[in-house]
Amino acid sequence: MEFTIRPMTIPERMYCYTQSQQIMAQTGCIGHLRGEMGSSGEQFFSSWDDHMRNLKTPEFADELDAIINNLRLDQPGSFLSNRRALANYCWDHQEARIRPGDDDYGFRLDTETYSYLLRLNPNRGFYNLYCYCYLRESLARHLESAERGIRFSDSHYNEKFRVADGDTVRLITAGGNHRDMQVRYIDDYHMETNGEWSNNLYHICEFAERFEERG
Numbered sequence: 001m002e003f004t005i006r007p008m009t010i011p012e013r014m015y016c017y018t019q020s021q022q023i024m025a026q027t028g029c030i031g032h033l034r035g036e037m038g039s040s041g042e043q044f045f046s047s048w049d050d051h052m053r054n055l056k057t058p059e060f061a062d063e064l065d066a067i068i069n070n071l072r073l074d075q076p077g078s079f080l081s082n083r084r085a086l087a088n089y090c091w092d093h094q095e096a097r098i099r100p101g102d103d104d105y106g107f108r109l110d111t112e113t114y115s116y117l118l119r120l121n122p123n124r125g126f127y128n129l130y131c132y133c134y135l136r137e138s139l140a141r142h143l144e145s146a147e148r149g150i151r152f153s154d155s156h157y158n159e160k161f162r163v164a165d166g167d168t169v170r171l172i173t174a175g176g177n178h179r180d181m182q183v184r185y186i187d188d189y190h191m192e193t194n195g196e197w198s199n200n201l202y203h204i205c206e207f208a209e210r211f212e213e214r215g
Helices: 010-017 021-028 058-071 085-090 136-146 204-213
Strands: 002-005 027-038 045-050 105-110 114-120 131-135 150-153 161-164 168-172 177-185 190-194 201-202
Touching: 010 105, 010 114, 010 131, 010 136, 021 027, 021 131, 021 136, 021 177, 027 058, 027 190, 058 105, 058 114, 058 131, 114 136, 114 161, 131 136, 150 204, 190 204, 201 204
Parallel strands: none
Antiparallel strands: 002 105, 027 045, 027 131, 105 114, 114 131, 150 161, 168 177, 177 190, 190 201
Protein backbone atom coordinates (compact mmCIF):
# COMPACT_ATOMS: atom_id res chain seq x y z
CA MET A 1 0.00 0.00 0.00
CA GLU A 2 1.11 3.57 -0.65
CA PHE A 3 1.44 6.18 2.07
CA THR A 4 3.64 9.11 3.01
CA ILE A 5 5.04 9.80 6.47
CA ARG A 6 6.74 12.90 7.84
CA PRO A 7 7.26 14.70 11.18
CA MET A 8 4.19 16.63 12.30
CA THR A 9 4.02 20.38 12.01
CA ILE A 10 3.66 22.29 15.28
CA PRO A 11 -0.10 22.92 14.81
CA GLU A 12 -0.68 19.24 14.02
CA ARG A 13 0.85 18.15 17.32
CA MET A 14 -2.26 19.18 19.26
CA TYR A 15 -4.26 16.58 17.35
CA CYS A 16 -2.28 13.52 18.45
CA TYR A 17 -4.13 13.72 21.79
CA THR A 18 -7.80 13.20 22.61
CA GLN A 19 -9.76 16.37 21.90
CA SER A 20 -13.21 17.59 22.87
CA GLN A 21 -16.24 16.21 21.07
CA GLN A 22 -16.57 19.49 19.18
CA ILE A 23 -13.03 19.35 17.80
CA MET A 24 -13.20 15.64 17.02
CA ALA A 25 -16.39 16.23 15.03
CA GLN A 26 -14.84 19.14 13.13
CA THR A 27 -11.70 17.17 12.25
CA GLY A 28 -13.36 13.83 11.45
CA CYS A 29 -11.51 11.95 14.20
CA ILE A 30 -12.56 8.33 13.89
CA GLY A 31 -10.78 7.05 16.96
CA HIS A 32 -7.34 6.15 18.23
CA LEU A 33 -5.21 3.05 18.63
CA ARG A 34 -2.67 2.68 21.40
CA GLY A 35 -0.02 0.03 21.63
CA GLU A 36 2.96 -1.09 23.69
CA MET A 37 5.69 -3.58 23.05
CA GLY A 38 5.72 -5.48 26.33
CA SER A 39 8.60 -6.11 28.69
CA SER A 40 10.73 -7.71 25.97
CA GLY A 41 10.26 -4.91 23.48
CA GLU A 42 9.44 -7.50 20.81
CA GLN A 43 5.68 -7.83 21.38
CA PHE A 44 2.76 -5.63 20.39
CA PHE A 45 -0.38 -5.24 22.49
CA SER A 46 -3.00 -2.79 21.30
CA SER A 47 -6.45 -1.41 22.10
CA TRP A 48 -8.87 0.86 20.25
CA ASP A 49 -11.12 3.74 21.37
CA ASP A 50 -13.93 5.08 19.18
CA HIS A 51 -14.45 8.82 18.81
CA MET A 52 -16.83 8.96 15.81
CA ARG A 53 -18.02 5.42 15.44
CA ASN A 54 -20.13 6.17 12.37
CA LEU A 55 -16.90 6.86 10.43
CA LYS A 56 -15.36 3.50 11.29
CA THR A 57 -16.06 1.73 8.01
CA PRO A 58 -14.75 -1.71 7.01
CA GLU A 59 -12.53 0.02 4.43
CA PHE A 60 -10.96 2.17 7.14
CA ALA A 61 -10.45 -0.79 9.49
CA ASP A 62 -8.76 -2.79 6.73
CA GLU A 63 -6.46 0.11 5.89
CA LEU A 64 -5.46 0.70 9.52
CA ASP A 65 -4.67 -3.00 9.96
CA ALA A 66 -2.56 -2.96 6.79
CA ILE A 67 -0.61 0.11 7.91
CA ILE A 68 0.16 -1.24 11.40
CA ASN A 69 1.15 -4.62 9.97
CA ASN A 70 3.43 -2.89 7.45
CA LEU A 71 5.11 -0.82 10.17
CA ARG A 72 5.66 -3.97 12.23
CA LEU A 73 7.56 -5.81 9.53
CA ASP A 74 11.19 -6.56 10.30
CA GLN A 75 12.59 -4.39 7.52
CA PRO A 76 14.26 -0.98 7.20
CA GLY A 77 11.88 1.87 8.05
CA SER A 78 9.40 -0.36 9.90
CA PHE A 79 9.76 1.32 13.26
CA LEU A 80 7.12 -0.76 15.08
CA SER A 81 8.97 -4.04 14.61
CA ASN A 82 10.50 -3.74 18.10
CA ARG A 83 11.37 -1.12 20.72
CA ARG A 84 14.97 -0.76 19.55
CA ALA A 85 13.83 0.04 16.00
CA LEU A 86 11.34 2.53 17.41
CA ALA A 87 14.02 4.23 19.52
CA ASN A 88 16.41 4.48 16.56
CA TYR A 89 13.68 5.96 14.38
CA CYS A 90 12.78 8.58 16.98
CA TRP A 91 16.38 9.52 17.72
CA ASP A 92 17.04 9.90 13.98
CA HIS A 93 14.17 12.42 13.77
CA GLN A 94 14.83 14.88 16.57
CA GLU A 95 12.81 17.51 14.70
CA ALA A 96 9.73 15.39 15.49
CA ARG A 97 10.12 15.73 19.28
CA ILE A 98 6.84 17.21 20.49
CA ARG A 99 8.16 19.07 23.55
CA PRO A 100 11.72 19.75 24.69
CA GLY A 101 12.79 17.30 27.37
CA ASP A 102 10.00 14.80 26.63
CA ASP A 103 10.40 11.54 24.73
CA ASP A 104 7.21 11.87 22.68
CA TYR A 105 7.71 12.17 18.91
CA GLY A 106 5.02 13.10 16.40
CA PHE A 107 4.63 11.87 12.82
CA ARG A 108 1.87 12.21 10.26
CA LEU A 109 1.07 9.37 7.88
CA ASP A 110 -1.27 10.06 4.96
CA THR A 111 -3.10 7.78 2.56
CA GLU A 112 -5.54 8.85 -0.12
CA THR A 113 -8.54 9.07 2.25
CA TYR A 114 -7.19 9.06 5.81
CA SER A 115 -4.58 10.78 7.95
CA TYR A 116 -2.92 9.08 10.90
CA LEU A 117 -1.20 11.16 13.58
CA LEU A 118 1.31 8.97 15.38
CA ARG A 119 2.64 9.84 18.82
CA LEU A 120 5.63 7.62 19.54
CA ASN A 121 7.50 7.03 22.79
CA PRO A 122 10.34 4.47 22.74
CA ASN A 123 10.61 4.02 26.51
CA ARG A 124 9.76 0.83 28.34
CA GLY A 125 6.81 1.19 30.72
CA PHE A 126 5.00 3.68 28.48
CA TYR A 127 2.54 3.23 25.67
CA ASN A 128 4.88 3.22 22.69
CA LEU A 129 2.25 4.24 20.14
CA TYR A 130 -0.83 6.42 20.02
CA CYS A 131 -2.33 6.60 16.53
CA TYR A 132 -5.14 9.14 16.03
CA CYS A 133 -7.09 8.46 12.86
CA TYR A 134 -8.81 11.17 10.80
CA LEU A 135 -10.67 11.74 7.58
CA ARG A 136 -7.93 13.45 5.62
CA GLU A 137 -10.12 16.12 4.01
CA SER A 138 -11.81 17.04 7.30
CA LEU A 139 -8.53 17.38 9.17
CA ALA A 140 -6.95 19.43 6.37
CA ARG A 141 -9.96 21.75 6.17
CA HIS A 142 -9.96 22.35 9.92
CA LEU A 143 -6.21 22.99 10.11
CA GLU A 144 -6.42 25.44 7.21
CA SER A 145 -9.29 27.33 8.85
CA ALA A 146 -7.58 27.35 12.25
CA GLU A 147 -4.59 29.16 10.71
CA ARG A 148 -6.77 32.29 10.69
CA GLY A 149 -6.63 32.29 14.47
CA ILE A 150 -9.28 32.81 17.14
CA ARG A 151 -11.04 36.15 17.08
CA PHE A 152 -11.74 38.17 20.20
CA SER A 153 -14.25 40.96 19.78
CA ASP A 154 -16.44 43.17 21.88
CA SER A 155 -20.17 42.49 22.13
CA HIS A 156 -20.75 44.49 18.92
CA TYR A 157 -18.43 42.27 16.84
CA ASN A 158 -15.63 44.84 16.75
CA GLU A 159 -12.51 42.70 16.55
CA LYS A 160 -9.92 43.47 19.23
CA PHE A 161 -7.22 40.87 18.53
CA ARG A 162 -6.57 37.28 17.44
CA VAL A 163 -4.53 34.48 18.97
CA ALA A 164 -3.30 31.24 17.46
CA ASP A 165 -5.21 28.02 18.03
CA GLY A 166 -4.04 26.48 21.30
CA ASP A 167 -2.61 29.68 22.76
CA THR A 168 -3.30 30.86 26.30
CA VAL A 169 -5.14 34.07 27.12
CA ARG A 170 -5.24 35.89 30.45
CA LEU A 171 -8.44 37.33 31.87
CA ILE A 172 -7.98 40.20 34.30
CA THR A 173 -10.89 40.56 36.68
CA ALA A 174 -12.44 43.77 37.98
CA GLY A 175 -10.62 43.13 41.26
CA GLY A 176 -7.25 42.96 39.57
CA ASN A 177 -6.80 39.20 39.77
CA HIS A 178 -6.10 37.12 36.68
CA ARG A 179 -6.97 33.71 35.31
CA ASP A 180 -5.35 31.91 32.40
CA MET A 181 -7.05 29.58 29.96
CA GLN A 182 -6.21 27.81 26.74
CA VAL A 183 -8.42 28.59 23.75
CA ARG A 184 -9.08 26.29 20.80
CA TYR A 185 -10.47 27.06 17.37
CA ILE A 186 -13.82 25.49 16.47
CA ASP A 187 -14.83 27.71 13.56
CA ASP A 188 -14.68 31.43 12.72
CA TYR A 189 -17.46 32.21 15.20
CA HIS A 190 -16.88 29.65 17.96
CA MET A 191 -14.06 28.80 20.32
CA GLU A 192 -13.52 26.41 23.18
CA THR A 193 -11.96 27.41 26.48
CA ASN A 194 -10.02 25.09 28.72
CA GLY A 195 -8.96 26.01 32.23
CA GLU A 196 -9.31 25.13 35.89
CA TRP A 197 -12.39 27.26 36.20
CA SER A 198 -13.90 27.23 32.71
CA ASN A 199 -14.37 24.53 30.07
CA ASN A 200 -16.92 25.82 27.62
CA LEU A 201 -17.89 26.28 24.01
CA TYR A 202 -18.52 29.95 23.24
CA HIS A 203 -19.77 32.02 20.37
CA ILE A 204 -17.29 34.90 20.18
CA CYS A 205 -20.02 37.49 20.82
CA GLU A 206 -21.41 35.50 23.77
CA PHE A 207 -17.92 35.35 25.28
CA ALA A 208 -17.59 39.13 25.02
CA GLU A 209 -21.03 39.75 26.53
CA ARG A 210 -20.39 37.47 29.52
CA PHE A 211 -17.06 38.97 30.42
CA GLU A 212 -18.18 42.56 29.84
CA GLU A 213 -20.95 41.86 32.37
CA ARG A 214 -18.34 40.63 34.86
CA GLY A 215 -16.19 43.69 34.38
